[in-house]
Amino acid sequence: MAGFDRFPQATGMTMAPSYHPEIGIAMAESVQFPRQGSEYVPLPSGSTGNRVLAHTVQTIATTPEQAYALYSRPETLHIWQEGLVSVTQTGDRTMHWVMEDPTTRKQVEFDVEVVEAVEGVRHVSRILNGPFAGTEDTVTFETHPAGRGTIVRWVSNYAMPGGVVTKIASSILSRGPQQLVIENLRHLKQLLEAGEIPSVEGQPAGPRGVMGQWKRFLMGENMPTPPGTSDRSRPQDLPKHSEGPNAWVVGGVAVAAAAGAWYGVRKLIED
Amino acid sequence: MKAICWMGTGKVEVQAVDDPKIINPSDAILRVTRTAICGSDLHLYDGYIPTMESGDILGHEFMGIVEEVGSEVKNLKKGDRVVVPFTIACGSCLFCKKDLWSLCDNTNPNARVCEQFYGYSGSALFGYSHIYGGFAGGQAQYVRVPFADVGPIKIESGIDDEKVLFLSDIYPTGYQGAENANIQPGDNVAVWGAGPVGLFAAASAYMLGAEKVFVIDRFPERLELARNYCGATTIDYSDGKSIVEALRDLTGGVGPDGCIDAVGMEAHGTDVTALYDKVEQGLMLETDRPTVLRQIFQAARKGGNVSIPGVYGGALNKLNFGAAFGKGLNLKMGQTNMHKYLKPLLEKVEAGQIDPSFLISHRIGIQDVPEMYKVWRDKKDRVTKIVIDPWRETGIDRLHVA
Numbered sequence: 010m011a012g013f014d015r016f017p018q019a020t021g022m023t024m025a026p027s028y029h030p031e032i033g034i035a036m037a038e039s040v041q042f043p044r045q046g047s048e049y050v051p052l053p054s055g056s057t058g059n060r061v062l063a064h065t066v067q068t069i070a071t072t073p074e075q076a077y078a079l080y081s082r083p084e085t086l087h088i089w090q091e092g093l094v095s096v097t098q099t100g101d102r103t104m105h106w107v108m109e110d111p112t113t114r115k116q117v118e119f120d121v122e123v124v125e126a127v128e129g130v131r132h133v134s135r136i137l138n139g140p141f142a143g144t145e146d147t148v149t150f151e152t153h154p155a156g157r158g159t160i161v162r163w164v165s166n167y168a169m170p171g172g173v174v175t176k177i178a179s180s181i182l183s184r185g186p187q188q189l190v191i192e193n194l195r196h197l198k199q200l201l202e203a204g205e206i207p208s209v210e211g212q213p214a215g216p217r218g219v220m221g222q223w224k225r226f227l228m229g230e231n232m233p234t235p236p237g238t239s240d241r242s243r244p245q246d247l248p249k250h251s252e253g254p255n256a257w258v259v260g261g262v263a264v265a266a267a268a269g270a271w272y273g274v275r276k277l278i279e280d
Numbered sequence: 281m282k283a284i285c286w287m288g289t290g291k292v293e294v295q296a297v298d299d300p301k302i303i304n305p306s307d308a309i310l311r312v313t314r315t316a317i318c319g320s321d322l323h324l325y326d327g328y329i330p331t332m333e334s335g336d337i338l339g340h341e342f343m344g345i346v347e348e349v350g351s352e353v354k355n356l357k358k359g360d361r362v363v364v365p366f367t368i369a370c371g372s373c374l375f376c377k378k379d380l381w382s383l384c385d386n387t388n389p390n391a392r393v394c395e396q397f398y399g400y401s402g403s404a405l406f407g408y409s410h411i412y413g414g415f416a417g418g419q420a421q422y423v424r425v426p427f428a429d430v431g432p433i434k435i436e437s438g439i440d441d442e443k444v445l446f447l448s449d450i451y452p453t454g455y456q457g458a459e460n461a462n463i464q465p466g467d468n469v470a471v472w473g474a475g476p477v478g479l480f481a482a483a484s485a486y487m488l489g490a491e492k493v494f495v496i497d498r499f500p501e502r503l504e505l506a507r508n509y510c511g512a513t514t515i516d517y518s519d520g521k522s523i524v525e526a527l528r529d530l531t532g533g534v535g536p537d538g539c540i541d542a543v544g545m546e547a548h549g550t551d552v553t554a555l556y557d558k559v560e561q562g563l564m565l566e567t568d569r570p571t572v573l574r575q576i577f578q579a580a581r582k583g584g585n586v587s588i589p590g591v592y593g594g595a596l597n598k599l600n601f602g603a604a605f606g607k608g609l610n611l612k613m614g615q616t617n618m619h620k621y622l623k624p625l626l627e628k629v630e631a632g633q634i635d636p637s638f639l640i641s642h643r644i645g646i647q648d649v650p651e652m653y654k655v656w657r658d659k660k661d662r663v664t665k666i667v668i669d670p671w672r673e674t675g676i677d678r679l680h681v682a
């Protein structure tokens with residue numbers, strides 16, 4: 010498909026179970042007990058002060074090198090990351106990013122430094138200035154033990170002015186930090202596996218009406234899909250969603266409805 | 281172009297909308313030559329699938345002629361005649377490679393919505409709500425088909441459209457329904473529902489080696505098709521007879537080896553639980569009416585196989601799961617892995633083993649569609665399957681084969 014080398018697909022388990030003729034059950038020959046297990050350690054998440062931690066994980070049917078290459082290539086970041094207008098290389102390890110909030114159309118610019126770059130293994134970058142200065146993205150690439158490709162783990166440590174309040178507001182009005190990192194890694198996977206990012210933007214439809222527009226907003230369909238390998242070069246080249254309701258009005262209604270519902274629930278409990 | 285749009289619960293309209301255009305490089309645009317109304321479209325029509333938006337173009341059973349292809353399409357060209365599977369798959373992810381095409385990782389633009397409901401998202405579907413991607417459907421004069429090298433199957437013989445149209449959904453769905461019942465030679469198989477999927481499941485059960493097939497419904501024209509085309513023994517429950525008892529009697533006191541629920545979330549029932557479901561559904565305390573599953577859990581033989589091609593959307597109440605556990609039933613369900621079945625089932629049609637057009641009762645023009653949705657929902661006019669010629673304005677051909 011379009012533009013990216015494809016990884017030979019997974020061939021199955023590396024340790025296939027075998028059939029034991031005497032016992033009559035399938036078993037893996039090399040398994041012996043006692044056997045040391047491990048305890049689940051959650052990946053970072055949550056909010057403190059102006060820091061918001063978000064993470065996501067995907068298994069992508071490609072090699073760690075290919076996943077790393079697409080993730081770390083500045084000139085193609087805007088085709089798969091949401092809200093990214095352009096990235097310009099300014100030095101060996103520095104870039105200048107221009108982002109746009111798709112709901113408010115407000116642009117923000119900042120410089121990004123690559124802190125650590127181990128090809129096919131780990132990539133760490135940090136925002137140097139602007140409103141999100143100090144935000145750090147750590148992405149690791151690990152070969153799937155059963156040959157299904159690459160496990161990619163992405164942890165974003167956001168520095169957000171306003172912290173939790175901004176996080177909640179951005180979740181309502183556009184994409185919250187947790188969902189943003191989820192969607193971005195999903196798009197990376199779609200591009201690497203399918204060769205494009207699926208989209209329904211610009212397809213025909215009948216009149217949406219007020220309820221239709223409201224549902225589109227609630228389901229986050231007001232967020233432009235990054236262009237992927239389509240002819241659209243930038244998200245803002247997409248058809249304008251002029252029929253969409255004003256974001257602040259929708260946000261206000263949502264907050265009022267939530268407050269009303271909370272008041273009602275408390276009243277019920279108190280009664 | 282003209283398209284059939286969902287405009288609210290119980291309301292579909294013919295709308296003039298823009299023609300579709302290529303959005304991604306693997307897209308194709310089809311001029312639709314035949315499309316159909318599916319039983320599962322009624323779940324949308326009746327408002328039981330919550331993520332529909334006014335203006336959505338309906339339709340997931342369609343075929344047509346390729347008008348235009350994107351820059352990355354290699355297998356199709358303008359003028360090719362194709363049938364399009366209703367599930368949209370990328371062909372490259374782990375699930376597609378495992379033949380689980382309906383669980384494709386990469387085609388649902390609204391995967392996040394599906395993840396909120398189901399944990400993980402399956403593939404996108406044409407014209408079937410925004411939880412499944414919000415793709416415009418094929419009850420229209422033109423349609424955009426993403427991943428055009430992966431899904432559509434070319435029809436290279438001169439066979440009639442209406443003999444191959446149902447490869448788009450109901451024939452493979454019925455076939456997978458039978459396959460999921462793990463039928464062994466000599467098995468007794470019971471099929472709930474003699475709608476299109478149930479009829480194809482009954483026929484497919486025989487193809488897979490069933491000894492006897494029983495079909496349960498209450499509409500005479502559907503039961504006639506089950507008896508006279510599919511060769512099934514029919515059970516008409518409209519008089520309130522016990523289906524569990526009927527199946528016990530018909531299987532020598534053992535129960536059916538395979539049970540297929542070709543009804544799904546809007547089941548009709550005659551007992552008190554059916555009334556209970558209506559009330560609960562009305563109060564939004566449950567989303568689906570699991571009458572058929574309750575009967576299956578009682579009727580199936582111990583260790584039997586339960587296959588569920590009927591669509592379920594959400595929460596079911598008062599389902600005796602202890603019966604399924606206590607009898608060691610095997611359950612298998614899900615959207616159809618369409619791409620797996622297209623070629624082998626087309627071969628059966630072209631070889632003359634089955635003529636899928638046997639169940640068509642109405643052929644209509646595009647302006648007739650809103651009214652025929654009501655007929656389809658209310659099971660009037662001996663309707664068994666409606667096909668649409670989207671280029672004919674109006675005119676209803678009644679093909680009462682039953």
